[in-house]
Amino acid sequence: xxxRTSSPxxxxxxxxTKQDFTSDQDVRWCPGCGDYSILAQTQRILPDLGIxxxxxxxxSGIGCSSRFPYYMNTYGFHTIHGRAPTIAAGVKAANPDLSxxxxxxxxxxLSIGGNHFIHMMRRNLDINVLLFNNRIxxxxxxxxxxxxxxxxxxxxxxxxxxxxxxxxxxLALASGATFxxxxxxRDPEHLRNVxxxxxxxxxxxxxxxxxxxxxxxxxxxxxxxEKETKAENTVFLEHGEPLVFGKDSDxxxxxxxxxxxxxxxxEGAHSTEELITHDQFAEDRTLAYFLSRMTExxxxxxxxxxxxxxxxxxxxxxxTEQINTAKERMGEGDLDALLNEGDTxxxx
Amino acid sequence: xxxxxxxxEEATIMFASDSGGGSQIIGxxxxxxSAIAGNDVATLPDYxxxxxxxAGSLAxxxxxxxxxxxxxxxxxxxxxDVLVAMNPAALKVNIDKLKPNGILIVDTDNFAxxxxxxxxxxxxxxxxxxxxxxxxxxIELTRLTREALKETxxxxxxxxxxxxxxxxxxxxxxxxxxMDYALQWLKEKFATKPQYIEANTLAxxxxxxxCEATEQFATSYEIKPAKFASGKxxxxxGNMATALGLVAASQKSGLQLVYGSYPITPASTILHELxxxxxxxxxxxxxxxxxxxxxxxxxxxxxxxxxxxxSSGPGIALKAEAINLAMxxxxxxxxxxxQRAGPSTGxxxxxxxxxLLQMFYGRNGESPLPVIAASRPSDCFExxxxxxxxxxxxxxxxxxxxxxxxxxxxxxWLIPQVSDLPPIDVDFPTDTNGFxxxxxxxxxxxxxxxxxxxxxxxHRIGGLEKADISGNVSYxxxxxxxMVHLRAEKVARIADDIPPxxxxxxxxxxLLVLSWGGTYGAVRTAVEHKQAExxxxxxxxxxxxxxxxxxIGDIMxxxxxxxxxxxxxxxxxxxxxxxxxVDAVGLNKIQGQPFHVFEVESKIDELLRGDV
Numbered sequence: 001x002x003x004r005t006s007s008p009x010x011x012x013x014x015x016x017t018k019q020d021f022t023s024d025q026d027v028r029w030c031p032g033c034g035d036y037s038i039l040a041q042t043q044r045i046l047p048d049l050g051i052x053x054x055x056x057x058x059x060s061g062i063g064c065s066s067r068f069p070y071y072m073n074t075y076g077f078h079t080i081h082g083r084a085p086t087i088a089a090g091v092k093a094a095n096p097d098l099s100x101x102x103x104x105x106x107x108x109x110l111s112i113g114g115n116h117f118i119h120m121m122r123r124n125l126d127i128n129v130l131l132f133n134n135r136i137x138x139x140x141x142x143x144x145x146x147x148x149x150x151x152x153x154x155x156x157x158x159x160x161x162x163x164x165x166x167x168x169x170x171l172a173l174a175s176g177a178t179f180x181x182x183x184x185x186r187d188p189e190h191l192r193n194v195x196x197x198x199x200x201x202x203x204x205x206x207x208x209x210x211x212x213x214x215x216x217x218x219x220x221x222x223x224x225x226e227k228e229t230k231a232e233n234t235v236f237l238e239h240g241e242p243l244v245f246g247k248d249s250d251x252x253x254x255x256x257x258x259x260x261x262x263x264x265x266x267e268g269a270h271s272t273e274e275l276i277t278h279d280q281f282a283e284d285r286t287l288a289y290f291l292s293r294m295t296e297x298x299x300x301x302x303x304x305x306x307x308x309x310x311x312x313x314x315x316x317x318x319x320t321e322q323i324n325t326a327k328e329r330m331g332e333g334d335l336d337a338l339l340n341e342g343d344t345x346x347x348x
Numbered sequence: 349x350x351x352x353x354x355x356x357e358e359a360t361i362m363f364a365s366d367s368g369g370g371s372q373i374i375g376x377x378x379x380x381x382s383a384i385a386g387n388d389v390a391t392l393p394d395y396x397x398x399x400x401x402x403a404g405s406l407a408x409x410x411x412x413x414x415x416x417x418x419x420x421x422x423x424x425x426x427x428x429d430v431l432v433a434m435n436p437a438a439l440k441v442n443i444d445k446l447k448p449n450g451i452l453i454v455d456t457d458n459f460a461x462x463x464x465x466x467x468x469x470x471x472x473x474x475x476x477x478x479x480x481x482x483x484x485x486x487i488e489l490t491r492l493t494r495e496a497l498k499e500t501x502x503x504x505x506x507x508x509x510x511x512x513x514x515x516x517x518x519x520x521x522x523x524x525x526x527m528d529y530a531l532q533w534l535k536e537k538f539a540t541k542p543q544y545i546e547a548n549t550l551a552x553x554x555x556x557x558x559c560e561a562t563e564q565f566a567t568s569y570e571i572k573p574a575k576f577a578s579g580k581x582x583x584x585x586g587n588m589a590t591a592l593g594l595v596a597a598s599q600k601s602g603l604q605l606v607y608g609s610y611p612i613t614p615a616s617t618i619l620h621e622l623x624x625x626x627x628x629x630x631x632x633x634x635x636x637x638x639x640x641x642x643x644x645x646x647x648x649x650x651x652x653x654x655x656x657x658x659s660s661g662p663g664i665a666l667k668a669e670a671i672n673l674a675m676x677x678x679x680x681x682x683x684x685x686x687q688r689a690g691p692s693t694g695x696x697x698x699x700x701x702x703x704l705l706q707m708f709y710g711r712n713g714e715s716p717l718p719v720i721a722a723s724r725p726s727d728c729f730e731x732x733x734x735x736x737x738x739x740x741x742x743x744x745x746x747x748x749x750x751x752x753x754x755x756x757x758x759x760x761w762l763i764p765q766v767s768d769l770p771p772i773d774v775d776f777p778t779d780t781n782g783f784x785x786x787x788x789x790x791x792x793x794x795x796x797x798x799x800x801x802x803x804x805x806x807h808r809i810g811g812l813e814k815a816d817i818s819g820n821v822s823y824x825x826x827x828x829x830x831m832v833h834l835r836a837e838k839v840a841r842i843a844d845d846i847p848p849x850x851x852x853x854x855x856x857x858x859l860l861v862l863s864w865g866g867t868y869g870a871v872r873t874a875v876e877h878k879q880a881e882x883x884x885x886x887x888x889x890x891x892x893x894x895x896x897x898x899x900i901g902d903i904m905x906x907x908x909x910x911x912x913x914x915x916x917x918x919x920x921x922x923x924x925x926x927x928x929x930v931d932a933v934g935l936n937k938i939q940g941q942p943f944h945v946f947e948v949e950s951k952i953d954e955l956l957r958g959d960v
Contacts, residue, residue, distance in 0.1 A: 023808070025808075025820065025821075052803065053803075053806065054800065054801055054802055054803045054804070054805070054806055055800065055801055056800075057650075057800045059647075069808050069810070070808050070810070070821065072808075073806055074806050075650075075800040075806050075807065075808075076806075076807075076808035076809070076810075077647075077650055077677075077808070077809055077810060078808065078809070078810025078811060078812065079643075079646075079673060079810065079811065080669050080670060080673050080811055083639060083640075083643050083669075083670060085640075085643075086608075086635065086639060086640040086641075086642075086643025086644055086647065086670075087643045087644075087646050087647035087650070088647060089633070089635075089640070089643070089644050089647060090606060090608065090633075090643060090644035090645060090646060090647020090648040090649075090650070090651070090653075090655060091647040091648070091650055091651045091800070092647075093606060093631055093633060093644065093647075093648065094604065094606050094631070094647065094648035094651035094652065094653035094655075095651040095652065095653075095799075095800065095801065097801065098651065098800050098801060115636055115637060115640075116636065116637075116639075116640055116643075119635075119636040119640065319631055322626050323626045323627070323629055323631075325626075326626035326627035327626075327627045329627070330627040331627065332627065333595075333599070333625060333627045333628030333629065333630075335595065335596055335599045335600075335628075335766050336765075336766050338592065338595065338625070338628070339592060339596070339763050339764065339766070340580065340582070340763055341582075342582055342583075343380055343383075343384055343529060343582065343583070344580055344581060344582045344763065345383070345384050345386065345580070345581050345582075346578075346579070346580050346581070347386070347573075347576040347577070347578050347579060347580075347581060348578055
């Protein structure tokens with residue numbers, strides 16, 4: 001194993017291009033699927049991250065999104081349903097020099113892999129998690145998912161789903177994630193920037209990506225992604241900036257008691273000073289969580305961007321520290337001494 | 349009065365108390381002292397799943413059976429010479445294990461009405477004549493311990509917790525054991541609580557002096573050292589040996605060990621042991637569940653580490669899908685199944701070997717895996733080391749099987765020289781020329797282990813069927829069939845890479861006893877006894893279960909009958925009958941307890957008589 005420092009540090013490498021990250025396998029998502037955009041943006045941003053191609057590892061579970069690693073010309077592991085976080089943890093713990101990415105979907109991460117998801121969030125290994133949320137099961141042909149809205153009619157819920165959906169951002173925050181963001185398949189530039197920020201964050205970075213399934217849940221997010229409606233229905237989070245949105249930046253979000261409220265900035269009654277100012281670096285999760293709940297209230301725009309980004313010690317770093325401390329205290333392990341430990345006796 | 353010292357060959361002692369009453373501790377201390385005195389030792393801890401069942405209840409009794417001998421022994425004994433029962437429930441649960449005229453030591457202070465009632469006694473057995481066939485030593489253990497500790501500042505509750513050491517002091521006197529190691533253990537255990545060192549020391553010595561001073565105890569016993577092969581020994585439990593074997597494989601291969609685990613009886617102590625070895629670079633990861641634990645091992649293997657996980661049957665069931673993933677992607681991991689009594693949660697603190705078919709067949713699709721099993725506590729070291737060697741050489745998950753009986757049992761271990769351990773060579777390819785992720789080694793059929801971080805060898809693996817050589821996803825019908833055969837052939841070829849099978853006894857005759865796993869001790873002892881009676885019986889104990897050694901079929905042909913004793917309903921027997929069409933007979937026991945030697949002996953007699 002190469003002896004490098006404990007996190008991927010940009011080093012001078014030959015200039016790579018998107019093409020270098022494209023494998024020779026035919027992409028087999030449905031034409032028009034949002035996954036194409038996410039793949040393209042990832043392939044476009046990786047050359048800019050400054051680490052050698054061989055140090056990237058993409059790990060996925062099962063589902064449409066999880067075919068992703070086959071299309072990346074990097075090391076990749078298409079694992080089993082919901083378990084990618086566990087295998088990623090092993091890859092990263094064994095070799096902290098690698099840049100480890102988990103590709104998952106709403107069913108993979110939040111249903112069958114729900115337990116691993118929350119523990120991955122709290123464990124804080126330095127891995128990057130892209131959750132393609134299309135609010136539907138695509139690969140199994142159209143059943144409702146744990147992010148599908150209540151009442152959703154699907155093959156498995158002809159009278160409408162009676163499950164309450166998860167809010168992935170809230171779940172990640174509640175689980176202690178140190179980097180939590182949301183982006184859109186149909187906003188390439190924003191998506192690239194958020195992926196880059198996730199890479200640069202040390203610790204588990206979680207990105208929920210609103211992704212369109214044009215076969216089984218077409219248009220689920222169009223209100224937030226399409227030009228005609230996007231500005232009125234999303235608010236882009238910028239650190240240190242007030243929450244302003246709308247086609248003419250004429251609306252804002254302010255606090256009314258413990259509730260978010262939309263106010264108009266155009267009528268002179270309210271100014272940007274009254275609005276909530278975003279602080280993505282706040283150690284306290286309350287604001288980020290508060291923002292994550294806005295999607296639960298109709299009439300409020302969906303926050304897009306980085307909800308939280310705080311530096312906590314990484315699991316693999318602390319593991320290395322323990323190993324170093326043990327070696328300092330007890331010396332480098334000596335197998336002969338270990339086998340002969342404790343009370344021994346000699347038979348002549 | 350004049351005390352006598354009598355020379356005897358061996359003794360079997362059972363310590364029994366409420367769980368938490370310290371039977372396991374004093375049993376372990378007596379084991380250490382006996383092993384260091386040069387005796388061969390074998391132990392059988394037997395305790396309930398409840399950490400602290402109600403005091404005095406039958407359900408809460410914890411026992412520790414220890415046998416020590418001047419001869420070579422393989423089992424903790426069928427029947428006890430001494431029973432130390434700290435209360436009526438401990439007596440009731442264990443009295444059947446005491447031989448006629450055996451020594452029974454009881455704490456009479458605990459035989460009040462309430463405790464008798466809890467144990468289900470309608471009258472006091474110490475007074476109703478029901479124990480006349482034993483040598484009963486009625487000792488006021490509680491009062492005597494309190495008396496010995498009256499100068500200390502401890503509470504009465506704390507004082508009473510020292511009773512076990514009073515009893516240990518007595519047993520040390522009876523068998524002429526030094527108390528030095530127990531005293532040293534106390535100093536280490538209670539390094540930060542000197543008042544407990546003092547109190548337990550007082551109790552230990554008082555118990556010893558009590559026997560010396562009272563007329564009740566007229567005879568002590570001496571057991572000469574056993575004859576061992578020369579070398580350096582230590583006492584070892586199975587799980588400890590398993591942990592050391594994994595570390596040894598890591599050191600000899602030069603790979604870091606990553607052990608993912610989720611706590612489960614009886615596998616947890618492997619995790620506890622390995623967690624102490626950070627200075628060996630060992631990375632233990634206690635994960636959120638069994639699946640995550642094996643996932644970590646698989647991920648670590650993908651990164652080029654020695655990945656391992658350990659559990660018991662219920663946990664292995666949860667891991668099955670991931671083990672199958674490791675099988676199809678062909679990554680080397682070691683899966684330790686420390687069996688306990690099933691099905692389902694079953695009896696978590698009792699032994700059994702009923703997971704064999706689960707290990708063979710408990711995964712979807714055609715999923716051949718090497719399966720090897722340890723035979724006794726010290727054998728866990730070599731067997732798990734061998735599991736690592738096979739995994740790394742053949743690029744496959746390997747199932748290492750142990751069971752609660754050998755995991756918690758202890759025996760002397762001839763400490764191996766590190767230089768004598770077989771080498772484990774690992775090759776990570778770096779040459780991009782002609783690299784294909786599933787291009788196999790011609791001899792072993794192993795695929796190359798190209799690890800992330802190696803320039804130019806970027807490739808993708810996954811659970812979908814893969815095209816031969818390239819590893820790309822493939823749904824081609826012929827390719828699938830070929831890959832299924834290739835994976836099976838790879839495992840089958842391991843049979844060419846294992847040592848020849850040892851036959852204990854004549855290579856042909858009336859009866860072959862074929863066994864595997866933790867039944868070794870009882871079966872070997874039974875066969876030894878029958879051979880001593882000039883009976884035509886031989887024994888083969890299998891370490892390699894999949895693939896089976898190639899010569900097994902021929903060996904069985906040399907015998908008129910084949911007996912397969914197992915702590916299940918005949919799982920190896922099913923495999924042997926299916927593979928070789930041999931009409932093997934079973935001896936099957938499903939009680940959560942190991943075989944008694946006499947059970948195996950009487951089955952051998954029955955078969956040799958031709959009764960069945």
